[in-house]
Every structure is written in structure tokens, then in C-alpha cells.
Amino acid sequence: MIAEACTRRKLIDLTVALARIDSVNTTLDPAGGGEAEVGEFVRNWMTAQGWEVHVEWPASGRPNVVGVIAGGDGATLMINAHLDTVGGVPEALEVGVTDRRIHGRGVLDTKGGLAAALLAAAELDPGEPPGDIVIAAVCDEEADSIGTSHILRHWHPDAAIVIEPTDLAIVTGHRGFGILDVTCIGRAAHTGHRREGINAIDSMARLVTELAELDSRLAERETDPLFGPPSIQVTRVEGGRELFTVPDRCAATIEIRTVPGFDVQDFAAVVDTVDARTADGVTCRHEWVIERPPFEVDADAPIARSARAALMASGREVTITGAPFWTDAALFAAASVPAVVLGPGGHGIHSIDEWVEIDDLVACHDTLRHVMTNFGSHPESPIGNRP
Ligand SMILES: [Zn+2]
Known part of the structure; x- marks a missing residue:
């Protein structure tokens, strides 16, 4: 004692x-x-x-x-x-x-x-x-x-x-994790002539919505209770420059959580979604910041x-x-x-x-x-x- x-x-x-x-x-x-x-x-x-x-x-x-x-x-x-x-x-x-x-x-x-x-x-x-x-x-x-x-x-x-x-x-x-930095580049213009610009925040907003939908689908997967489901979430968004200018830049940080059998490579679909942003005139670049198993x-x-x-x-x-x-x-x-x-x-x-x-x-x-x-x-x- x-x-x-x-x-x-x-x-x-x-x-x-x-x-x-x-x-x-x-x-x-x-x-x-x-x-x-x-x-x-x-x-x-x-x-x-x-x-x-x-x-x-x-x-x-x-x-x-x-x-x-x-x-x-x-x-x-x-x-x-x-x-x-x-x-x-x-x-x-x-x-x-x-x-x-x-x-x-x-x-x-x-x-x-x-x-x-x-x-x-x-x-x-x-x-x-x-x-x-x-x-x-x-x-x-x-x-x-x-x-x-x-x-x-x-x-x-x-x-x-x-x-x-x-x-x-x-x-x-x-679970493991990966951090992905995404930057969308549009075109600046006076907001009075908004059609002359390309709004990078609009593009990022659509991307964020698509990722949330992907996360919901991942949550429905049958998973090992030890790990839980793989997941994806946007943890930071930053964009725009000033009043009266169509935002030409928007950046986001995306966190993914991986499980054995569903790793960073399997999130290639995410990267495809990111690259698909180029379709509406916005150029998106992505970069893996860190990956952990x-x-x-x-x-x-x-x-x-x-x-x-x-x-x-x-x-x-x-x-x-x-x-x-x-x-x-x-x-x-x-x-x-x-x-x-x-x-x-x-x-x-x-x-x-x-x-x-x-x-x-x-x-x-x-x-x-x-x-x-x-x-x-x-x-x-x-x-x-x-x-
Ligand atoms: Zn600790």
C-alpha cells in the first residue's frame, strides 16, 4: 500500500x-x-x-x-x-x-x-x-x-x-491520412462586368459540394469497425481579393482519411474532380502536402x-x-x-x-x-x- x-x-x-x-x-x-x-x-x-x-x-x-x-x-x-x-x-x-x-x-x-x-x-x-x-x-x-x-x-x-x-x-x-492543397485560378474583372471575369470562388464552392457528396458515399461503405470509413473533408478555404473585383483565386486544404485497402491512390477520383474544374474556365492545381499510411x-x-x-x-x-x-x-x-x-x-x-x-x-x-x-x-x- x-x-x-x-x-x-x-x-x-x-x-x-x-x-x-x-x-x-x-x-x-x-x-x-x-x-x-x-x-x-x-x-x-x-x-x-x-x-x-x-x-x-x-x-x-x-x-x-x-x-x-x-x-x-x-x-x-x-x-x-x-x-x-x-x-x-x-x-x-x-x-x-x-x-x-x-x-x-x-x-x-x-x-x-x-x-x-x-x-x-x-x-x-x-x-x-x-x-x-x-x-x-x-x-x-x-x-x-x-x-x-x-x-x-x-x-x-x-x-x-x-x-x-x-x-x-x-x-x-x-486510419492513415493525406493532405491535399488545391488552388483554383479564374480571371479578375470589375464586378460590374462580371461576365468578363471567371469567379474562382464559384468553382471552389462546386468542388466543396462534390467532395461533401463523395464523403457521404464513403460513409455508406461497409467498413472494418477497427478503422471506420475512409473520409474526405475540406478544412480550410480562402479566396477573393477585394470589393468589386471578381475573385480570380481561391485556395483550399482537403483532408482525406485512408484505411487499409482504400489508400491515397484510391482517392484519385478526388484529384480527377479537382482537375475537372478546368472545364469551366478555371484552372485548378493540386498538390499533396503530406501522406501517412x-x-x-x-x-x-x-x-x-x-x-x-x-x-x-x-x-x-x-x-x-x-x-x-x-x-x-x-x-x-x-x-x-x-x-x-x-x-x-x-x-x-x-x-x-x-x-x-x-x-x-x-x-x-x-x-x-x-x-x-x-x-x-x-x-x-x-x-x-x-x-
Ligand atoms: Zn499525442
Whole structure:
């Protein structure tokens, strides 16, 4: 009981300490704190545990901090959690603790889970884990995932747990996404002579309507409940220049969500729709800004089984589900590293009041500790690679 209370106290203190360091992703907000200071905190914390610590720089001022706890000859397990957060109004960045919750930007997404992983690993006795445990605290998950992309070029774990808020459900799949920028170019003219111009906003409006109809058709498709349907939505529109001028330019950003078997290529119909705009005298250009694959792992993969056993050992109900959001787990899957997504519950990620449930931090800690001490204990497990 005393040990439990002690773990709880440590989890609260470490989560609060991590959250009090502004690490708003600088790609999202150039005025944000970035990952350097919180990375330095984590590096010092890991070093104080006597771990082997690596600091990598996927970009200037953007560190990944990786701690290695040496284990036996079994499989190497990586726990991946991101250091960066989204921004928000000043109130969102204030950190506070109540009886059952910790409030503040990043406590749920995903500094509380990082604290749980760090403390669980710090409790391991030397040589206790069957294989090496690698804790990767990465930069830039909230924007371009340069942190995990960099990690996967240098580290080759046998399996991974990606920490994100899942209410302690085991997430074994989620959709991918693609972002498409579209610009329609018409012809400017005085609005009194509107027939001499070509209105780019009219053209974009028709395109937006067509995409909404396409989205409705996609929603009717029979889909795997793990992923839900593929989708398409317009997330930004900007156009026109001034009063009394026929708008000659309108730009939009389109977000698509892909599922296995219906990927970016299958959205070619969308691009055809875009290009069809040239038919009414407007020229439309499209450009893919970013594409990310969907994520899927076999629910019977050793890492999923191990997570299930850990949850059962702590008496929790096991839920296997999909996630509505994209995570770095898709990058692990693309690198052929089986991974699951798991983390504490709470509410309000990316909103004004983000909070994490303290009981869930304790349960997340216990679950991760159980996986760390058991994963890869089977003799047939492959031996992990180190860089
Ligand atoms: Zn996150």
C-alpha cells in the first residue's frame, strides 16, 4: 500500500514537472517552447537512473532522447512517447492537480504516459527485463513526426508500445491520412462586368459540394469497425481579393482519411474532380502536402498478447480497438516493427482543459512495468538489434 502511494506521488510529480516545461511544437507555433528544454530534463532524469542515454537531433533544436535499460538476450522492446505538445490559450498551458486529475497542456497527450514509462523502467532491477528496454522520448509527433521517423532509421526494436491516450485500451489499428492543397485560378474583372471575369470562388464552392457528396458515399461503405470509413473533408478555404473585383483565386486544404485497402491512390477520383474544374474556365492545381499510411497490427502479435496479459494481471478489462486519430505507430508498422498504442485516459486533448486521470497513470505504469518484465521472455523471441 505504501509502495502504491509512493508510485502515485512520483507519477504526479514527474507528470507535473514535465508539463510545466513549455514544449509546444515549433512547427505548429514558432513561438512555442519546442522540445529542447523538456528533452534536457528527460536526459538528466534518465542519466540519474544510470541508463545508457542517447540524444539525437532530427532537426536543429529538436531532440529525441533515448534511454536504454539493458536486459537479457530476449527481444528488444521500445516504448515511444512524444515530448511535444500542441499550443493553446494561456489557460490551457497552466498545470494543476486535483484529487483525481492532473490538468494542463500535454498531461494526457502525452507527458503523463511518458512519466509512467520512465518510472516503470526505473523500477526494473538490473538484468530483470528479458530483453533491452528502450525508452524513446521523441520530438514533433504533433506535426511531421520527424522524431519517430529519425528513430526508425537508427533503431530496430522487435516491438514497440506507442504511448497515446487510449483509456488503457489496446489500439491495434487506425486510419492513415493525406493532405491535399488545391488552388483554383479564374480571371479578375470589375464586378460590374462580371461576365468578363471567371469567379474562382464559384468553382471552389462546386468542388466543396462534390467532395461533401463523395464523403457521404464513403460513409455508406461497409467498413472494418477497427478503422471506420475512409473520409474526405475540406478544412480550410480562402479566396477573393477585394470589393468589386471578381475573385480570380481561391485556395483550399482537403483532408482525406485512408484505411487499409482504400489508400491515397484510391482517392484519385478526388484529384480527377479537382482537375475537372478546368472545364469551366478555371484552372485548378493540386498538390499533396503530406501522406501517412494507416496503422494495423495483428491482435495476436506478441506485443499485443503481452499488453493484454499485463492488463489482465492488474484486473482490468481488456479492450482492443481502433483510434480516431493518427499516431506514430503507423511509422513503426511501415518499418515492420509490430506496435500497439496504449496510454492513460482523461479528456480534452488539444482543447482548453486537458486532464489525465491519476488512477489511469498508475494503471498505465503497472501495465508497462508488467510488459517490460515479461515481453520477449519466450526463447523463440528474436534477439534485438542495437544501433
Ligand atoms: Zn499525442
